Amino acid sequence: MKLYDYILSPSCYKVRLMAALTGVKLELRPVDFHPGLEHRGLALLALNPAGSIPIIEDGDLILTESSAILVYLAAQAAPEWLAGTKPEEAARVQQWLSFSGRLTANLGGARLHEMLLRTGDIDALQAQGIAALRELEAGLVEQNLRGQRFLAADRPTVADIACFPYVALAPDGGVSLDPYPAIRLWSRALRSLHGFVEMPGIHRLHELKPEPTVEESKA
Amino acid sequence: MSIQAMIDEWYPVGIFAQLDEAGRNTMLMGEPIVVTKDGNARVTGRNGRSLPVKVRYGHVWTSLGEPKKDLFPIPEADQPGRRFVDVGVVRVRCSPLRAVENFLDIAHFPFVHTDILGAEPHTEVQNYKVEIREDVDEVWATQVKFYQPQAAKSASGGITTEYMYRVAAPTCTVLYKTCPPRPTEWDVITLFVQPLTEELCDVWPWMALFDDETSMTDLIHFQQTIFLQDRSILENQIPRLLPLDPGMEIPTRADMTSIAYRRWLKRHNYTYGAQLVAQ
Numbered sequence: 001m002k003l004y005d006y007i008l009s010p011s012c013y014k015v016r017l018m019a020a021l022t023g024v025k026l027e028l029r030p031v032d033f034h035p036g037l038e039h040r041g042l043a044l045l046a047l048n049p050a051g052s053i054p055i056i057e058d059g060d061l062i063l064t065e066s067s068a069i070l071v072y073l074a075a076q077a078a079p080e081w082l083a084g085t086k087p088e089e090a091a092r093v094q095q096w097l098s099f100s101g102r103l104t105a106n107l108g109g110a111r112l113h114e115m116l117l118r119t120g121d122i123d124a125l126q127a128q129g130i131a132a133l134r135e136l137e138a139g140l141v142e143q144n145l146r147g148q149r150f151l152a153a154d155r156p157t158v159a160d161i162a163c164f165p166y167v168a169l170a171p172d173g174g175v176s177l178d179p180y181p182a183i184r185l186w187s188r189a190l191r192s193l194h195g196f197v198e199m200p201g202i203h204r205l206h207e208l209k210p211e212p213t214v215e216e217s218k219a
Numbered sequence: 220m221s222i223q224a225m226i227d228e229w230y231p232v233g234i235f236a237q238l239d240e241a242g243r244n245t246m247l248m249g250e251p252i253v254v255t256k257d258g259n260a261r262v263t264g265r266n267g268r269s270l271p272v273k274v275r276y277g278h279v280w281t282s283l284g285e286p287k288k289d290l291f292p293i294p295e296a297d298q299p300g301r302r303f304v305d306v307g308v309v310r311v312r313c314s315p316l317r318a319v320e321n322f323l324d325i326a327h328f329p330f331v332h333t334d335i336l337g338a339e340p341h342t343e344v345q346n347y348k349v350e351i352r353e354d355v356d357e358v359w360a361t362q363v364k365f366y367q368p369q370a371a372k373s374a375s376g377g378i379t380t381e382y383m384y385r386v387a388a389p390t391c392t393v394l395y396k397t398c399p400p401r402p403t404e405w406d407v408i409t410l411f412v413q414p415l416t417e418e419l420c421d422v423w424p425w426m427a428l429f430d431d432e433t434s435m436t437d438l439i440h441f442q443q444t445i446f447l448q449d450r451s452i453l454e455n456q457i458p459r460l461l462p463l464d465p466g467m468e469i470p471t472r473a474d475m476t477s478i479a480y481r482r483w484l485k486r487h488n489y490t491y492g493a494q495l496v497a498q
Contacts, residue, residue, distance in 0.1 A: 006440075008443055008447055030434070030436045030437055030440050032435070035234060035439075036439075038436070114312070115309060115310055115447075116309065117310055171454070200445075200446075200448045201448070204333065
């Protein structure tokens with residue numbers, strides 16, 4: 001399975017993270033998104049007329065929407081990452097998958113503006129990003145009240161992976177995560193998952209290393 | 220803050236290969252400028268005044284004042300067999316001087332560039348030499364050695380990498396490091412910083428490498444990975460301006476390059492982006 005990939009793209013990172021968590025092997029094909037704008041070149045437009053990455057090529061199958069790619073990876077290798085049969089859970093997964101598209105537009109847009117000098121109305125992007133973070137914070141608090149640590153269930157699903165990267169990278173776009181304790185706990189729970197991989201701007205949890213041995217005081 | 224001493228310096232303002240007639244609207248030390256191309260590069264400042272221009276090391280350079288010196292030399296830029304990499308601009312909400320200082324630091328490698336430029340438990344910065352070279356008026360750090368799991372895209376497996384650091388201008392620094400495919404040569408990695416304001420900068424990394432194997436995109440992505448790991452740290456440093464006076468910070472031996480850089484800045488009154496009295 002070949003991923004057209006950019007190391008700094010949160011959407012490409014979703015795919016790399018999902019693959020790492022589910023043990024799927026990816027063949028990475030780096031795309032010169034910045035500064036080369038290769039994703040807008042003829043070769044990649046032929047694969048994806050929307051001019052975006054990630055793109056997955058698996059035999060005859062070409063996928064260009066990151067949520068669809070997450071579902072494809074999970075369905076192949078780890079179905080427990082998909083929605084279960086409960087109607088509410090299935091709907092919540094879809095709800096947050098759709099919501100993740102808004103994160104790409106607002107927090108992702110703010111990040112591209114602030115970091116790689118792409119055009120955009122930065123005040124509007126940041127305001128919309130903050131509104132989305134508040135919605136996510138409220139959703140996570142409600143989940144916690146239901147005894148569930150993740151967005152759609154008490155286990156991580158594709159919905160969590162779809163929302164996590166743009167949220168974790170919000171500070172890159174000048175949007176602080178300080179006001180959102182539930183988001184921080186959720187982020188920590190995701191970063192603690194076995195097989196988690198990082199990307200620039202999303203650091204691993206160094207504190208998960210073994211505890212140092214503390215000698216008993218002889219005093 | 221004084222803009223005066225730094226105003227006659229050259230600053231990077233764009234990648235030459237990417238310029239077009241539409242131009243790039245940007246800023247230099249608070250002054251709006253336009254960088255365009257009509258055959259050659261042109262830079263226009265406030266009220267349409269023409270600014271001096273040089274095209275060198277893949278980038279367009281300009282100055283708001285009257286440069287008394289030529290742009291600093293990088294002889295490796297003319298050496299046959301090297302590949303020249305325009306890594307692309309990254310904007311960072313930090314002092315331009317802090318961007319340079321971070322680039323000079325080795326001690327953060329295992330913690331920020333984990334498993335690439337450093338890894339625990341190999342955290343010790345061995346003793347190295349630092350000097351301000353009076354003849355060229357540059358800061359140099361030499362005999363810097365550090366264990367690195369993946370020192371370059373062309374490196375396979377961990378090696379002890381040797382570095383030399385050079386500050387050639389207040390916001391421009393050049394790093395020479397062990398070149399895995401050619402042990403007798405140095406890879407050249409630079410950080411050219413365009414000061415937009417005292418707390419905002421555009422960073423233009425550029426490289427001159429011996430590496431015939433790795434694709435250009437992979438070379439770009441390797442360096443972008445490293446720099447973007449630094450970016451979130453840089454944006455959170457406090458105080459936002461680089462302190463030049465001793466104050467709350469307690470430097471260690473590993474910080475000798477930073478100390479020399481700050482002394483050199485202070486000596487020349489290069490204080491755009493600096494804080495003079497400890498707060």
